[in-house]
Amino acid sequence: xxxxxxxxxxxxxxxxxxxxxxxxxxxxxxxxxxxxxxxxxxxxxxxxxxxxxxxxxxxxxxxxxxxxxxxxxxxxxxxxxxxxxxxxxxxxxxxxxxxxxxxxxxxxxxxxxxxxxxxxxxxxxxxxxxxxxxxxxxxxxxxxxxxxxxxxxxxxxxxxxxxxxxxxxxxxxxxxxxxxxxxxxxxxxxxxxxxxxxxxxxxxxxxxxxxxxxxxxxxxxxxxxxxxxxxxxxxxxxxxxxxxxxxxx
Amino acid sequence: xxxxxxxxxxxxxxxxxxxxxxxxxxxxxxxxxxxxxxxxxxxxxxxxxxxxxxxxxxxxxxxxxxxxxxxxxxxxxxxxxxxxxxxxxxxxxxxxxxxxxxxxxxxxxxxxxxxxxxxxxxxxxxxxxxxxxxxxxxxxxxxxxxxxxxxxxxxxxxxxxxxxxxxxxxxxxxxxxxxxxxxxxxxxxxxxxxxxxxxxxxxxxxxxxxxxxxxxxxxxxxxxxxxxxxxxx
Numbered sequence: 001x002x003x004x005x006x007x008x009x010x011x012x013x014x015x016x017x018x019x020x021x022x023x024x025x026x027x028x029x030x031x032x033x034x035x036x037x038x039x040x041x042x043x044x045x046x047x048x049x050x051x052x053x054x055x056x057x058x059x060x061x062x063x064x065x066x067x068x069x070x071x072x073x074x075x076x077x078x079x080x081x082x083x084x085x086x087x088x089x090x091x092x093x094x095x096x097x098x099x100x101x102x103x104x105x106x107x108x109x110x111x112x113x114x115x116x117x118x119x120x121x122x123x124x125x126x127x128x129x130x131x132x133x134x135x136x137x138x139x140x141x142x143x144x145x146x147x148x149x150x151x152x153x154x155x156x157x158x159x160x161x162x163x164x165x166x167x168x169x170x171x172x173x174x175x176x177x178x179x180x181x182x183x184x185x186x187x188x189x190x191x192x193x194x195x196x197x198x199x200x201x202x203x204x205x206x207x208x209x210x211x212x213x214x215x216x217x218x219x220x221x222x223x224x225x226x227x228x229x230x231x232x233x234x235x236x237x238x239x240x241x242x243x244x245x246x247x248x249x
Numbered sequence: 250x251x252x253x254x255x256x257x258x259x260x261x262x263x264x265x266x267x268x269x270x271x272x273x274x275x276x277x278x279x280x281x282x283x284x285x286x287x288x289x290x291x292x293x294x295x296x297x298x299x300x301x302x303x304x305x306x307x308x309x310x311x312x313x314x315x316x317x318x319x320x321x322x323x324x325x326x327x328x329x330x331x332x333x334x335x336x337x338x339x340x341x342x343x344x345x346x347x348x349x350x351x352x353x354x355x356x357x358x359x360x361x362x363x364x365x366x367x368x369x370x371x372x373x374x375x376x377x378x379x380x381x382x383x384x385x386x387x388x389x390x391x392x393x394x395x396x397x398x399x400x401x402x403x404x405x406x407x408x409x410x411x412x413x414x415x416x417x418x419x420x421x422x423x424x425x426x427x428x429x430x431x432x433x434x435x436x437x438x439x440x441x442x443x444x445x446x447x448x449x450x451x452x453x454x455x456x457x458x459x460x461x462x463x464x465x466x467x468x469x470x471x472x473x474x475x476x477x478x479x480x481x482x
Contacts, residue, residue: 052328053336056318065314067346068264069388070339074315077335084329114264122384126331 001129001191004091009128011091012217015102017184018136019177020158021146022198023205027136028100030206031213035096040222043090047101050081064156068113071157075106076123083127096222103127104191108183112176113163132216134209135188138198140178148173256353259365260387263346268390271353275390276475277364279446280398281439282420283408284460285467289398290360292468293475297358302479305352308362312343326424330375337368338385345388353390365389366397366453370445374438375425394478395453396471397446398460402439406432 004013014031016024028044035042048057057074060066066074090097103124110120138146148170156162159169160176188195194212196205213219256271276293280286290306297304310316319336322328328336352359365386372382400408409416416431418424422438423431450457456474460467 052318052322052332056315056339060314065343065347067342069342069346070314073335073339073342077332077339080332080335081328084332116261116264119261119384119387122381123335125381125384 001125003129003131005131007128009091010094011097012131012222013087013091013097013099013102013128014132014134014213014217015099015104015130016134016136017101017104017108017193018198019138019140019143019181019184021143022136022138023146023202024134024136024198025100026202027134027196027205027209028098030202031209032098034210035098035213035219038219039224040219041093041095041224042098042222043086043095044098044100045082045086047099047105048075048078050078052081053078061155061157064162066157066162068110068115068162071113071162072106072110072115072120072123075110079103079106079124080126094222096217096219099130102130102133104133104184104187104193107187108180111183112160112179129191132213133191133193134196134212135184135193136196136198136205137185140174140181142199144174144177257391258387259389259391260384262390263342263350263388266350271350271390272356273353274358274394274478275349275353275361275392276358276478277361277366277392277395278398278471279363279366279395279455280460281400281405281442282417283405283412284398284400285464286362286398288464289468289471290362292464293360293471296472297475302358303356304358304360305348306360306362307344307348309337309367310340312340313347314343315340323419326418330372330377334368334372334377334382334385341365341368341386342388345390349390361392364392364395366395366446366449366455370442370449373445374422374441394474395455396474397450397455397457398467399443399446399457400460402436402443404461405439406435409435 004011014028016028018024032042032044048054053074057078060070060074087097087099106124107117107120111117154169154173159173160179161169161172163172163176165175166172184193187193196208198205256268256275258268262268278286278290278293294304294306310319315336319340322333322336349359349361369379369382369386373379406416409420416435420438421431421435422441423434425434425438427437428434446455449455458467458470
């Protein structure tokens with residue numbers, strides 16, 4: 001599997017992976033804020049968020065209609081939609097794309113649900129590999145505590161209840177998450193995950209994240225250019241506006 | 250019903266389903282819009298049920314899970330190729346898990362109004378990777394019989410126009426940009442689809458049925474072939 005850089009995309013893709021409660025979303029959010037402040041062209045994309053596919057996914061989940069196969073395929077559809085309509089054009093336009101979960105989430109979850117690994121990987125083979133994948137590895141107990149602390153109502157598929165691991169959602173969730181973690185760890189070498197210590201405090205982790213990103217990606221190449229010159233008829237407006245802003249400052 | 254249970258999957262199959270548990274018969278009717286598929290299937294169901302055999306029917310875009318969303322997405326023509334392809338695969342997999350598999354386990358005759366071959370042919374015509382498609386549809390059980398109702402594109406035009414007075418956007422392959430003229434595009438697209446089916450025929454063993462003939466003549470041939478398939482048990 002080639003990375004976006006190896007496939008000659010001008011842009012770069014950074015993915016974070018990890019269990020629920022590993023703190024990966026916080027880390028990628030802070031990374032995004034930093035890159036934006038640095039004037040980098042950055043775009044953030046979340047797992048399972050394609051507008052078109054969402055209604056089908058949530059219907060399937062609510063009615064507990066999904067089998068391992070349809071669960072896998074509907075998420076692949078969601079990913080493909082975001083990939084083809086957002087990620088690819090942005091990467092071709094030289095953006096740094098940040099993904100909260102990427103295809104490895106599917107590899108780990110779907111295989112845990114019993115789908116053959118080669119089948120799942122084959123279905124996602126249209127996608128390039130990230131240029132950097134950070135895996136946030138917290139002790140299973142730590143992630144579980146972060147999620148289960150408030151005794152939230154766990155959703156059926158989130159808890160892996162479809163696997164009939166236990167009739168107790170909390171117990172089921174624990175076993176399910178443990179198995180997903182095993183899957184992640186088993187593929188971490190093959191897909192060059194950089195393992196981040198998610199037991200460490202948030203600020204320290206972010207320092208490492210930023211260091212890693214600036215080492216791996218030549219960020220200055222991805223800076224926003226100054227705005228394009230406007231046509232003469234509109235140029236006056238901008239100058240006026242800038243004057244006003246100067247005065248206000 | 251037959252006690253003999255012998256089905257295979259094209260590839261990996263689906264989790265927790267053993268192919269040896271699948272009895273019944275899976276019979277597929279393929280063909281373009283206007284080839285007479287629905288008429289033939291309705292006749293076959295009538296015939297089979299009259300002779301005391303339980304049947305169920307499946308078809309494209311009929312799943313509870315995604316059919317509505319798929320319809321919506323297609324209307325706007327907003328999905329890119331891989332996405333549309335996976336969406337159709339989801340629709341197929343939903344019917345596979347919830348209708349086809351349970352029906353075969355119970356020894357029913359499943360009549361499929363189109364199957365994975367139409368989905369694959371559509372994608373092949375649009376330049377998608379064959380290996381990718383084969384892996385994706387490795388979830389499908391191998392049918393007991395596949396009848397491809399072959400009708401000349403010129404005849405299809407006549408049948409579609411006399412039925413709807415218009416040619417369907419997708420059945421004309423308008424998304425491919427073959428021609429801006431629907432009529433030309435329809436003819437080009439349908440002959441490309443026929444070629445795709447013909448090239449798949451070898452590996453999938455379709456029975457090509459000449460459906461330029463009358464509905465009655467076609468049905469007679471189908472009954473004869475299905476009859477001998479059921480008799481072999």
